[in-house]
Amino acid sequence: MFHVNSEVGALKQVVLHEPGLDLERLTPGNKDELLFDDVVWVSRAREEHQAFQQLLRDRGVTVHLLRDLLAETVKGEEAVVFVLDRILDDRQPHLGAALGRITERVLTAMGPDELATHLLGGLNKRELVEALGERPHGGRSLGLDLLADDDFILPPLPNSLFTRDTSCWVYDGVSVNPMMKAGRKRETVNYETIYNFHPMFAENGGAHRWIDGEAMAPASIEGGDVEVIGNGTVVVGLGERTTPAGVEILARCLFQAGSARRVIAVELPKARALMHLDTVMTMVDRDAFTLFAGLDRRALRSWTLTPGTGQVPDVTENKDFFAEIGAALGLDTVRVLQTEQDSYRSEREQWNDGCNLLAVAPGSVIAYEVNENSNRMLEENGIEVLRIRGDQLGRGRGGPRCMSCPVERDAA
Numbered sequence: 001m002f003h004v005n006s007e008v009g010a011l012k013q014v015v016l017h018e019p020g021l022d023l024e025r026l027t028p029g030n031k032d033e034l035l036f037d038d039v040v041w042v043s044r045a046r047e048e049h050q051a052f053q054q055l056l057r058d059r060g061v062t063v064h065l066l067r068d069l070l071a072e073t074v075k076g077e078e079a080v081v082f083v084l085d086r087i088l089d090d091r092q093p094h095l096g097a098a099l100g101r102i103t104e105r106v107l108t109a110m111g112p113d114e115l116a117t118h119l120l121g122g123l124n125k126r127e128l129v130e131a132l133g134e135r136p137h138g139g140r141s142l143g144l145d146l147l148a149d150d151d152f153i154l155p156p157l158p159n160s161l162f163t164r165d166t167s168c169w170v171y172d173g174v175s176v177n178p179m180m181k182a183g184r185k186r187e188t189v190n191y192e193t194i195y196n197f198h199p200m201f202a203e204n205g206g207a208h209r210w211i212d213g214e215a216m217a218p219a220s221i222e223g224g225d226v227e228v229i230g231n232g233t234v235v236v237g238l239g240e241r242t243t244p245a246g247v248e249i250l251a252r253c254l255f256q257a258g259s260a261r262r263v264i265a266v267e268l269p270k271a272r273a274l275m276h277l278d279t280v281m282t283m284v285d286r287d288a289f290t291l292f293a294g295l296d297r298r299a300l301r302s303w304t305l306t307p308g309t310g311q312v313p314d315v316t317e318n319k320d321f322f323a324e325i326g327a328a329l330g331l332d333t334v335r336v337l338q339t340e341q342d343s344y345r346s347e348r349e350q351w352n353d354g355c356n357l358l359a360v361a362p363g364s365v366i367a368y369e370v371n372e373n374s375n376r377m378l379e380e381n382g383i384e385v386l387r388i389r390g391d392q393l394g395r396g397r398g399g400p401r402c403m404s405c406p407v408e409r410d411a412a
């Protein structure tokens with residue numbers, strides 16, 4: 001049932017995360033570590049997100065919310081044991097075995113909704129102590145004694161907003177991604193739990209698991225770097241977040257199953273503003289891609305991986321990245337849409353996710369309204385642009401593509 005056969009074919013089902021407790025705990029003091037550029041006006045962010053959800057529903061897309069999926073998943077005891085086992089690792093420096101066991105007792109006693117909220121939004125000492133109440137909790141813990149009331153036992157996961165990155169569907173399987181940055185690693189466990197135990201996925205026996213979460217670390221791969229362009233081809237960005245090992249593992253699994261024939265890896269500058277491939281390039285039509293004007297399309301280094309013999313894919317360096325994409329798609333030419341604008345404007349619009357577009361159908365994309373120039377350029381090239389507000393949502397440096405994990409999409 002679940003499959004993603006392209007970047008631009010009709011979008012049928014998607015996983016999104018509506019801002020919640022996770023974003024309410026973002027402060028000037030923790031925002032850098034948590035990969036945000038500013039704190040967020042959460043109620044407005046929620047409104048912006050609800051408008052995004054509604055636009056998708058109006059276009060016939062079924063929207064699944066991450067918190068609901070997680071709450072439904074942790075109704076099952078096995079799922080609770082699985083997730084707590086992984087997040088309450090006694091070796092975590094601030095935790096230790098004693099606090100780990102106390103936290104386990106508190107979280108196990110919660111109902112599924114409350115547990116899902118804290119798995120996403122984190123848990124601080126005050127909440128733990130309140131939940132313990134008068135109940136005996138099996139002695140003192142060094143970890144607990146050393147924490148201040150507002151210190152986190154489980155830090156919040158505000159980047160859960162960017163559902164694209166932590167798991168991504170590639171043809172007939174899903175990659176549950178080991179993440180590069182410490183502030184996002186626990187997100188992976190939430191997805192492993194959902195994909196292992198939620199009835200909607202667990203009963204979907206046919207889907208492959210290309211990459212199986214943290215077990216693959218320290219190799220890392222993030223969904224913002226993975227674009228399923230169709231015709232048995234996947235394009236992967238190699239930049240700040242995705243490593244050569246991550247690309248090779250994904251390619252090997254796809255080739256072994258016969259689900260893809262070719263993976264094109266493209267080198268990206270290692271910079272925060274360009275952290276994923278989809279911050280500089282997204283597919284907007286069967287033959288068209290946007291590309292950040294600050295990148296020279298001819299200078300992009302890329303390699304094509306094809307099935308080799310044994311475990312190791314064959315790797316060939318390409319002369320021209322977009323020519324290789326065109327050949328893979330069976331097209332004579334590929335349209336590379338770059339905004340003609342001065343460098344100030346192009347950098348400002350890229351920073352605000354002007355290249356980060358979510359296609360709902362070929363030639364029809366969702367974009368942040370703030371990127372006036374980029375959006376106008378797309379329309380001049382025949383692309384329908386469905387504008388959403390993202391003043392608050394964009395503060396974590398992610399746009400409509402980053403905020404969506406398609407689980408069902410047709411071929412283009």
Ligand SMILES: NC(=O)NCCC[C@H](N)C(=O)O
Pocket residue numbers: 034035036159162164165184223224225275276278279396397398399401402
């Ligand atoms: N695909 C994307 O580019 N996702 C945006 C991720 C932003 C998030 N604050 C991060 O740094 O990981």
